[in-house]
Amino acid sequence: MAWISRYALFHLYYTIPVASLLHFILSPLRTRRDDFKIFFLCAMAFTCSVPWDSYLVRNRIWTYPPASVLGTFFDIPIEECFFFAIQTYITSSLYIILSKRVLKPLHLVAGSRKKWQVTIWTGITGLGFLLGAMMVYEGGRGCYMGLILAWSMPVFGFILYVAGSFILSLPFSFTGLAILFPTIYLCVFDALEIRNGTWTIGKATSTGWKVFRILEIEEAFFFLVTNGMIVFGLIACDKAFSVLDVFPPVTFPSESTLSQLIKSHVVALSFNPSSSHIDVLEELEIASEILKKGSKSFYFASAGFGDRCRITLLNIYAFSRVADDMIDNARSLEDAEVALKDMREYLNTVYSGSPFASGSQTIDDQCGKAPKNIAEEEVPKEYGFPSLGRAPSFVPQDVFMQLVEGLEEDLEFMKLGFQRFGTSIPGANANDNDNSMGARNFGVDAEELLKKLPIQTEEDLIRYCRRVAGTVGQMLVWTTWDAAYCVPPLPLRALGPSSGNKRHNKTAETGTPGWILARASDMGVALQLVNIARDIMEDARSGRIYIPVSWLQKDEEKAFVYFLLSNSQNPDASQFSLPILQRLSLRLVSLAYRYYALASPALGHLPEEYRKGAKLAVAVYMEIGNEIKRREGDVRKRVVLDAKRKLLTGAGVLWGREQYGPFWW
Numbered sequence: 072m073a074w075i076s077r078y079a080l081f082h083l084y085y086t087i088p089v090a091s092l093l094h095f096i097l098s099p100l101r102t103r104r105d106d107f108k109i110f111f112l113c114a115m116a117f118t119c120s121v122p123w124d125s126y127l128v129r130n131r132i133w134t135y136p137p138a139s140v141l142g143t144f145f146d147i148p149i150e151e152c153f154f155f156a157i158q159t160y161i162t163s164s165l166y167i168i169l170s171k172r173v174l175k176p177l178h179l180v181a182g183s184r185k186k187w188q189v190t191i192w193t194g195i196t197g198l199g200f201l202l203g204a205m206m207v208y209e210g211g212r213g214c215y216m217g218l219i220l221a222w223s224m225p226v227f228g229f230i231l232y233v234a235g236s237f238i239l240s241l242p243f244s245f246t247g248l249a250i251l252f253p254t255i256y257l258c259v260f261d262a263l264e265i266r267n268g269t270w271t272i273g274k275a276t277s278t279g280w281k282v283f284r285i286l287e288i289e290e291a292f293f294f295l296v297t298n299g300m301i302v303f304g305l306i307a308c309d310k311a312f313s314v315l316d317v318f319p320p321v322t323f324p325s326e327s328t329l330s331q332l333i334k335s336h337v338v339a340l341s342f343n344p345s346s347s348h349i350d351v352l353e354e355l356e357i358a359s360e361i362l363k364k365g366s367k368s369f370y371f372a373s374a375g376f377g378d379r380c381r382i383t384l385l386n387i388y389a390f391s392r393v394a395d396d397m398i399d400n401a402r403s404l405e406d407a408e409v410a411l412k413d414m415r416e417y418l419n420t421v422y423s424g425s426p427f428a429s430g431s432q433t434i435d436d437q438c439g440k441a442p443k444n445i446a447e448e449e450v451p452k453e454y455g456f457p458s459l460g461r462a463p464s465f466v467p468q469d470v471f472m473q474l475v476e477g478l479e480e481d482l483e484f485m486k487l488g489f490q491r492f493g494t495s496i497p498g499a500n501a502n503d504n505d506n507s508m509g510a511r512n513f514g515v516d517a518e519e520l521l522k523k524l525p526i527q528t529e530e531d532l533i534r535y536c537r538r539v540a541g542t543v544g545q546m547l548v549w550t551t552w553d554a555a556y557c558v559p560p561l562p563l564r565a566l567g568p569s570s571g572n573k574r575h576n577k578t579a580e581t582g583t584p585g586w587i588l589a590r591a592s593d594m595g596v597a598l599q600l601v602n603i604a605r606d607i608m609e610d611a612r613s614g615r616i617y618i619p620v621s622w623l624q625k626d627e628e629k630a631f632v633y634f635l636l637s638n639s640q641n642p643d644a645s646q647f648s649l650p651i652l653q654r655l656s657l658r659l660v661s662l663a664y665r666y667y668a669l670a671s672p673a674l675g676h677l678p679e680e681y682r683k684g685a686k687l688a689v690a691v692y693m694e695i696g697n698e699i700k701r702r703e704g705d706v707r708k709r710v711v712l713d714a715k716r717k718l719l720t721g722a723g724v725l726w727g728r729e730q731y732g733p734f735w736w
């Protein structure tokens with residue numbers, strides 16, 4: 072016997088390279104759940120296939136020349152045993168990669184409307200089993216096909232029974248591809264090996280029908296059903312996880328033993344949302360739509376977080392977006408003030424009784440306390456805010472309160488009575504459409520106006536950014552801690568000074584939860600500065616200028632800002648102020664990169680499986696800063712990244728250099 076068998080060479084040439092490629096693609100986005108699913112499916116595939124395949128070999132339904140294999144296990148070539156695992160690995164990895172962008176829990180609701188289709192398909196599997204059993208009983212040329220049917224249909228029937236509606240509601244574009252691609256691939260190379268004589272299909276027990284005249288129909292059908300079983304099995308796991316993600320209080324006690332955990336997963340698998348659960352799922356659908364419409368960059372990046380984490384991020388985004396819009400689009404100062412009052416009341420209501428409610432709690436106080444499950448249904452609907460989901464169980468209320476304070480700062484602009492409500496700036500020239508700044512006597516007016524602006528110094532700017540975006544960074548960190556460790560106290564201990572990534576532990580404080588939260592706030596500041604740089608013109612149109620007055624040293628700079636505000640319905644910086652606009656936006660971007668540099672080492676201290684997601688969110692947004700830089704600060708036209716640019720940036724983060732940074736670094 073040669074040192075390597077023909078069957079082993081088949082793996083070396085055709086299965087191992089594809090498996091390695093998919094492994095490489097998936098690695099940066101791999102989660103513990105993905106590992107569990109792959110391991111579970113491989114174990115199932117092995118356990119179910121060995122007795123069945125052993126029967127096939129012993130009954131000469133398929134055979135192999137002894138010299139073409141390395142050894143046997145229950146009469147099955149060991150290469151064939153390896154095949155069970157590697158096929159499962161390939162198909163599972165492909166499914167997991169393709170399904171990353173889909174928020175699976177959203178399909179629990181659509182799935183609950185497909186009862187009839189499920190009944191029909193489950194019935195078909197029953198008939199398939201009977202047909203297979205009859206064919207085996209009859210023996211002869213239908214035997215191999217009958218064995219495939221009788222073996223696989225009960226598995227399909229069971230999975231369809233417990234997760235059928237969920238399976239049917241997922242987009243066929245990725246479930247179908249995950250089944251068909253490996254099927255076609257394996258068919259091609261199987262046909263090649265049969266032609267080479269590496270293995271043979273028994274003529275007496277197969278129909279003799281061939282697909283495209285090259286491959287026995289039984290072989291093609293075998294690959295189709297095995298890949299189908301793998302994908303359906305993965306979807307069933309996803310259904311259980313989705314239920315636990317959306318309805319944790321229903322099934323998931325916080326202090327769980329292994330047996331409780333297994334039980335809750337089994338319960339989740341057979342759980343079908345009733346009308347009382349639909350509300351929660353619809354809220355999630357709304358949140359997802361808000362993110363999709365509100366921020367293409369973050370919608371894209373959200374696929375980098377596992378579903379559990381992603382759901383909370385959607386909730387946080389939806390709440391914050393609606394809150395921000397309520398202030399931005401308020402018709403009067405009074406309306407805006409009412410909205411702020413409502414936000415605070417809403418937060419007090421959803422946080423009542425939570426260990427994370429505002430008060431004297433310190434991080435130490437929160438250690439050891441299980442999160443309270445907030446009953447959202449107790450929150451009056453008239454507030455009009457999207458649900459905060461589970462966030463109040465692990466994000467401190469103070470963080471949200473600071474965000475509201477940040478939004479409140481925007482009211483200062485309104486109080487100045489800019490064009491926002493159709494009034495003009497105190498002292499501004501009546502002819503607002505006159506863009507010839509030079510002709511206007513702005514001297515005294517401009518000085519007066521600038522003194523009243525809310526953002527006077529760089530500290531004011533940073534304080535504002537910390538409130539509206541630093542808080543978001545901190546929420547993101549708390550969310551990853553919850554998703555990774557389930558019970559909030561764990562990360563606080565696990566990420567203490569004695570643990571974590573030693574490489575970054577340069578000072579005593581580095582790596583501690585407090586340090587991570589501080590750096591997350593810096594990262595929020597960096598992103599908000601990019602946001603401000605990009606939106607200078609748009610913000611001016613709403614009567615807001617976030618550029619610190621202390622940056623405006625020269626008269627022409629003061630005049631420029633005065634011009635932007637006093638012509639806020641029609642600011643056209645192209646006339647003679649473009650260099651000033653460029654200078655100011657570039658200064659904002661370079662300040663953003665200073666904060667980015669301060670914060671980025673902390674990304675490596677987030678729970679491992681969420682690091683790439685956070686890096687993705689940051690990188691895609693910071694890329695806007697890069698684009699502003701590339702345009703030399705000309706932000707007259709709003710900078711928007713196209714899908715290709717986002718994909719390339721994302722790919723760079725996922726499979727490229729470890730440290731994302733601007734191109735000149």
Ligand SMILES: CC(C)=CCC/C(C)=C/CC/C(C)=C/CC/C(C)=C/[C@@H]1[C@@H](COP(=O)(O)OP(=O)(O)O)[C@]1(C)CC/C=C(\C)CC/C=C(\C)CCC=C(C)C
Pocket residue numbers: 365366367368369370372373384385387388391392395539540541543544545547548587588590591594595598599602670671673674677685688689
């Ligand atoms: C990835 C993901 C799904 C995140 C969702 C969370 C999120 C982005 C919430 C934003 C909530 C929001 C609308 C707050 C109101 C204040 C505001 C307008 C903030 C600006 C966001 C931009 O949103 P917008 O809808 O305007 O988007 P477009 O510009 O139109 O595309 C901000 C710029 C804030 C963004 C700040 C962050 C995402 C925080 C970044 C921090 C981290 C990723 C933490 C890193 C961790 C460490 C330890 C360093």
